[in-house]
Amino acid sequence: MSTTRTTDQWWRTAVVYQIYVRSFSDSDGDGLGDLPGITARLPYIADLGADAVWITPFYRSPMHDGGYDVADHRAVDPRFGTLDDADDLIRRAHELGLRVIIDIVPNHTSDQHAWFRKALTAPPGSGARSRYVFRDGRGDGTAPPTDWQSVFGGPAWRRVPDGQWYLHLFGPHQPDLDWSHPEVRADFEDILRFWLDRGVDGFRFDVAHGMAKDLADPLRDLGPAQVHHRIVGDGWQGDHPFWDREDVHGLLRGFRRVTDAYTPPRATVAESWAALDRRALYTRPDELHQAFNFDFLNTPWQADALRATIDRSLALAAGTGAAPTWVLSNHDVVRHASRLALPPGVDPDDWLLTDGRAPSVDPGRAARRARAAALLLLALPGAAYLYQGEELGLPEAADLPADVLQDPVHDRSRGRRKGRDGCRVPLPWATTGPSLGFGPGPAWLPQPASYRPLSVEAQRRDPDSMLALYRRALALRRTYMSAGTGTDAPLRWQGGSAPGILDFHAGNLRCVVNLSHGPMRLPTDHSPLLTSTLADAPQDALLPDEAAWLTDVREE
Missing domain, CATH: 3.90.400.10 (Oligo-1,6-glucosidase; Domain 2)
Structure with a gap:
């Protein structure tokens, strides 16, 4: 079972488990996950070895965008439960040694607000x-x-x-707020205090890079070549009218002043799609503590590319005194158990439009890469965020038929993008039942047949399962990577590595990942603690798309 870290800066090395509320656990049979369902399953997350949970919006909402269209940040949507249910969840999490981070959606409200x-x-x-x-x-x-x-x-x-x-920078049911208005700032600061007083341990700020806008008349056009840019720095030159404006940092400082007034300190994390060097500014000492590393998420499965992203991320984090925040999947992107095995150059959005049939994804390769990526992610200094189901190796449900899709991306793009439903399919907890243990009845999205053998029930019986790998990795991570790990214990690359090999030390762990096209011998001066295959037989070599954690035999 997880035990809460004692340091006031627990988030620097935390493993945070993301819960997408609608798809985690349904307690009442209406097909939607809910807060009592989460509370009942919290022991599973604690046993997994996580330090905290991040829970996506459960506020009152017409649900045009899965709850990210908030009508009232101070009320729980009846489909998810009640305020008493939220209090019970927070209390039970703390009993299990788990901290609780919740989503705040400050860029826009629901049109029903x-x-x-x-x-x-x-x-x-x-x-x-x-x-x-x-x-x-x-x-x-x-x-x-x-x-x-x-x-x-x-x-x-x-x-x-x-x-x-x-x-409305997102859907028409999500009108953008004007953050230059003092009532907007005051209300959101009060929202933070409302939940801090109920015991939450931190906040994830949705679209943190979009709140501040240049609204001086006349408003500026972007031009035909740039109207679709979302990631500032991706071909955009100069001052953008609504993405990653300098004014946003004053708003983040306001959030930080609120959270810093509480003891012990609370965590803050930004969802920002700004370019990596700009995103580092969101974690300056008086702004937010963390920002998701989407560059790492988007880096191809290639040793040179991954090493470059890791090095740059560590250097930029060190520049602000923050700890890196690594992530491979979330509720907005194709699950990495599929994405990492796509042929080079294939855009995940384009792949989804083929319903996962062409170009094909080799399930064996996908599973090997997902296992190796897990050990890579969890060995890196800093914090790691896990998306529900990645510990089961769930692939993207790429073949969902059009008539079950609910993501507004599909409709708003007129079918040019399939949307995010494929990574939001409810979790399989059991091998039988109308929704594989997710709830007593059918789920709001159908689960593919491939999810049955990947269920929690099935994997708990298999000592070599992906679930077993995550459990062992998280236990070893706590033992071999000290509580001070982060930028305080920087990563060291092993010299002399062959092309296609990632080989580094972090804390008392050595991590080796084989991204080459042939086998590699493991060093003889280190003994394996864990390999991505979980095979019990002694292993002195790694095949392509395999990883290992090692310890120095001289220190055993």
Whole structure:
């Protein structure tokens, strides 16, 4: 069972297990995961060896975007439970030694939020509309104010009956807030205190790079070549009107002042799709503690590319005094158990449109790479975030039929992108039942047949399963990587490594990953603690797409 780290900076080395609420565990049979379902399964996460859970939004919401369209941050959606259920979850997590991080969605609200409903009934130019971004259209008013495009597809503006337009960088049911308005800042600071007073241990800030916007009139067009850019730095030159603006850092400092007023300190992590060097600025000493390393997530399965990303990430983290925050999967991307085995150059979004049938993914290669990637991730200095189901080796459910898809990305892109439902399919807990133990009835998304042998029940009986690998890795990580690990105990590369090999020391662990096309001999001065195959037979070599953790025989 996990035990809570005693250091005030526990997040620097924490293993955080992400729970996508709708798909984790359904306690009442309505097909949706819920808070009581999470609470009942918390012992599983503690036994796995995680230090904390990050829970995606469970607030009152019309659920146009899986709960990221929040109508009230201070209320639990009845489909997920009650405030008492949230309190029970936090209390039970703490009893098990798990800390609790929850999602805050500050860039936008639901169109059912009380503020937005009031804005729609108020006249143009009113104070009620000034909390959001309303503008007159161009020309005769029938054209959007700018050419800005939604992340989900299509224009980022929607017209209201009186003729004005409002900004929605995501779906039209998610109007963007104007963070220059003092009531917006004050309300979100109060939201943080509401949950801190209930005992949460930290927050993940959704779209942290998008809150601040250049709203000076006239608003700027982006131009036809750049309207789709989401990651600032990816071909964009100069000051962007809404991504990664300098003004956002003042807003993050405001969040940090709120969390720092509590004892013990609370953790803060940014979802920011800014370029890596810019994203490091989000973790300066007076801003947030962490920012997800999406560059690592997006790096191809190649030794040189991975080493370059690791080195750059460590150097940038050291520059701000932060600890790196590694991640391989989450609820917004194709699961890495499939993604890492895609042929070179294949875009995961394009692959999804083929329903996973062409180009093919070799399931054996995918499983080997997912196992090796787990040992790589968990050996790196800093914090690691695990997405529910990766400890089971779940692949992307790429062949979901169009008539079950619920992600707004599919509709807004008019089918040009399939969306994120394939990584959100409910977890298989058992080998039988209408939803493989997820709940007493069918789940909100169908589970593929391949999930049955990957269920928790099936893997608990197999000492060589992916679940067994994660459990052993997390136990060894706690033993061999000290509580001070992070930028305080930097990674050291082993000299003389052959091409295609990653070989490094972190804490008292040595990690070797074979990304070459042939076998490699393990060093004789180190003995294996764990290999990605989990084979009990002595192993003195690694095949391609295998990894090992070693310890110096002289220190045993």
